[in-house]
Amino acid sequence: MKIKEIIESGIMETYVMGIATEQEIEQVLTLRKEFPEFEQELNKLEYDMEVLAHGMAVPPPPGVLEKIEHEVHEIQLSAQKLEKFSEQEHTTNHESAKKDRYIEVESESSHMRIHKAWRWVFAAVFVLGKIFLGFAIYFYLANKQAQEQILELKTEIKRSVPFR
Known part of the structure; x- marks a missing residue:
């Protein structure tokens, strides 16, 4: 009888939605281990929430995956080019590269330079x-x-x- 009241209290819903407090999370985890009926109801609720989320999901516009893949590919290519360039620079002009590598970060001037x-x-x-x-x-x-x-x-x- 007590487990039915706990199931109907709404603690499982807050846990599944991710808005439960630390005490409620601990209580759900202990109840899950102690009572198989609570475990079944929690699994059923999680499944129902997942079905609801999939039903309400908005698919992304067509072509988004291709754009993301293209951007990732471009980033990887630019990183590879940068690595090759830095390796070549390091091997050819080790001494001169040390001098040119430093960039002044702080400036005494309070003026901003623009093009x-x-x-x-x-x-x-x-x-x-x-x-x-x-x-x-x-x-x-x-x-x-x-x-x-x-x-x-x-x-x-x-x-x-x-x-x-």
């Missing part, structure tokens, strides 16, 4: 930003002036039209 083409792009974006800011201020002031003129015209119309 010359990007400098022109950043300059163009900066100039365009200033131009658009100027237009925005101009149109804001023009709108404000137009609203003031409309307000003046409304008050003038109210003064000139007599009350009936």
Whole structure:
């Protein structure tokens, strides 16, 4: 009778879904060893959850496996080429390779270096930003002036039209 209550308590479901606490995991593992009925119910639940997961699974788009295989193959080829290149470099120019191998990681300068083409792009974006800011201020002031003129015209119309 006690084992039925434990089975219906929901502890197996939390265990199978992977959200059980450490105490619940230990309890399930001990119950699994002690009671064959609990073991059978747990196996049945695991099977049902697996069938449900397979039924709800979304297949990947066609061609994904080929793309992954191609990328892995390219990575392997580039690693092999790099190994061959480093072996050749090591055997031919051992002394000169030592001098060229070091790269300065830290720099005293706080400035960032960018490619010359990007400098022109950043300059163009900066100039365009200033131009658009100027237009925005101009149109804001023009709108404000137009609203003031409309307000003046409304008050003038109210003064000139007599009350009936």
